[in-house]
Amino acid sequence: MRKYPANEPAFRLGRIRRMMEARDLDAIVFYSCQWKIEVIHHVANFRVLGKDAAMVLPRTGAPTLFISQPWDLERAREESWVEDIRVCGEDLTEQAGKLAATYGKNIGVVGGEHMQLRAYNDLLQALNGKNITNEYAALDEICKIKTPWEVEVMKECARLADKAYQAEMAALRVGVSEFELIAELEYAMKSNGADENFQMIGMGTNLPSMNRAKENYLKMGDFVLTEITPIIGSITYATQLCRTVKMGEATPLEREKHKLLRDALEYALSKMHAGIQAKDVAIWINEVIGAAGYEKFCHPPYMRSRGHNFGLGYIDLGETNEEILHEDTILVVHPNQMIPEVGYLACGLTVRITKDGVERLSALSTEMFEAIPS
Secondary structure (H helix, E strand, C coil), rough: CCCCCCCCCHHHHHHHHHHHHHCCCCEEECCCCCCCCHHHHHHCCCCCCCCCEEEEEEEECCHHHHHHCCHHHHHHHHHHCCCEEEEEEHHHHHHHHHHHHHHEEEEECHHHHHCCCEEHHHHHHHCCCEEEEHHHHHHHHHHCCCHHHHHHHHHHHHHHHHHHHHHHHHCCCCCHHHHHHHHHHHHHHHHHCEEEEEEEEEECCCCCCECCCCEECCCCCEEEEEEEEEECCCCHCCCCEEEEEEEECHHHHHHHHHHHHHHHHHHHHHHCCCCCCHHHHHHHHHHHHHHHHHHHCCCCCCCCEEEECCCCCEEEECCCCCCCCCCEEEEECCCCCCEECEEEEEEEEEECCCCEEEECCCCCCCCCEEEEEC
């Protein structure tokens, strides 16, 4: 469990309350279920392990956290910054709605789309007669700019990705399976503090893309492509490292094509700073790769996005996305690319947007690693 700084609750909830003031909301009901935990994790610093949880935040006054399992009360008290924690059963959303209704007429809801139908109807019944609005987009917008503590958590996450990649390189040998490599990556991250890992991998020659691990064994001359994505807390706090490894010595053509991706990455990173549009990043990457003769392959169905982030505050680096990138936005930039002569190649890392540029959160080289057996 990572201890938050003393000012984090007021800082984070203060941003939400300023949004509530601007939107004339008297209270918000936040909700997370077991498979979609990021909302409650963000607002209450609590990872939902039981069925579900909800938090009611009034515009003024203390928040209340509702959890569904009594066996989780002790952990909730240790982990969350919310002091008023109540255990409910099947009536969790009803109880949260009844409390929210006492605060006024205008009630926002975040996470209602993840409720079971009965739970959602219970909430609506409890809020009968109130003005109810879906405020997920408003919370999502706030979360695009990370708090200072969130920045530090994500820097630690990026360090875990670096350690995992180093573990991958050490584990490479002819005959190793995709599942075995994933196990090495998982161990490197989770033994050093990651809560979860979302892992993509590809192994072979002339690969079309990366995917989830399958029954496949490494041969001399194969590529190994990985998207290493450790998670601390919830997926909102995930970073990603995209890398290409060659089992054996790469050919001059393979080195040339991978260098093209690196050149595109460096060009985009050199031009990024707070205030640009998300689409600018995609355009800059596509300029470099397109000028090398692959303009067709910079667009669907071959390629869609040049980067993104995860969870709350999601941003897609696509050629049509005009939203502005702000200081302390954190996202992965990856000019992963299908090159017809050699197949799909991967190259990317996570960065923090600054006023004048970007801060790289990975300390590792972006060069293609060539695993030469001794």
